[in-house]
Amino acid sequence: MRFEKYDPETHAETVPEFFSDVVEEPENFESFRQETEQAFQDIRDVLGMEAEFDVIIAEVDTEKLPEGTPEGLYFRGYSLGKEAHGHAERNAVFVAASMESDYWEAGLKNMVVHEEAHQEFFDHISDLDHVVWESMILEGHALHREKLVREEKEYPWRGDPREYEGPAAEVVAELDKNREWQGERYDRDNTSSIFSMDSEWEGIGYVIAQEVYSDIINREDMGVDEPLEMSKEWLRDQVEESVNHLYD
Structure with missing residues (x-):
């Protein structure tokens, strides 16, 4: 390193x-x-x-x-x-x-x-497609690891205290869309992404990702890194199942 x-x-x-x-x-x-x-x-x-x-x-x-x-x-x-x-x-x-x-x-x-x-x-x-459902795993995994270390080592810091209050259908409709990145080098703008603070979503995608990932590992009785060993098809199905379970 x-x-x-x-x-x-x-x-x-x-x-x-x-x-x-x-x-x-x-x-x-x-x-x-x-x-x-x-x-x-x-x-x-x-x-x-x-x-x-x-x-x-x-x-x-x-x-x-x-x-x-x-x-x-x-x-x-x-x-x-x-x-x-x-x-x-x-x-x-x-x-x-x-x-x-x-x-x-x-x-x-x-x-x-x-x-x-x-x-x-x-x-x-x-082999990323950079779509929203993949980012649910990418960010949810990171936020979950972050929380485990933060709590064990007692960092004086807390995660995003907000809650998502919209319907599951609203999130499901976003899952297979491209995650939009800021900057012309990605040939996309950053005005609508569920993870963007500059969009109407106001970055709530991070809150959803942490809740979805926690739901997956709790439902499947997995360790924090175990979902990463599974197929992309399995992960996509689990994300949608968790979204519907959490927000319907």
Whole structure:
């Protein structure tokens, strides 16, 4: 595993705009690196860690964030899987934080745990179609691992407290749509995705993904990583079953 500083000239074209537009080369690289290494140790203690990847550390420039941005968005992360993303030259995790948050250590570690989980996912499922139901597994798995580490290591951080209050049919209608990414390099906009904070969904897809994934592993009596060993057809069916079970 290699740690490196984020360089806007070198890395900006590798990540979506939600990351590159608000980060800069880190002034606090060493402090961020130490917390990142602690997060990896926490993952090993609680869940085990097998993925191999590089870590690029950036710093969020809060002056580039809209006025009134909640502190939870002072932390950014993005994962590239060499086999999962056609443009990726390596497996890499990008993480960023700001010391302007009073709980920056916990926020950064929480983000590191989340992005490391994506690398574990890419090790198992790399032939991605980037549709919403796949992201229910991708994000639900990461959020579940994140919650287990956070609670065991007592990070002063909590997940999204919101609840989805719409009908199951509304979510089912989205499952096989492309997950829309921000930035022209993906040839999509980011105005309607269930996971976008900028859409009418207001990012509620993450809440749904965590509830759906928890429902799957509880219903099937599985460990947190076991669904990743199953076929994509089985996973797609389980996602729809959980959505209908949870929201009808």
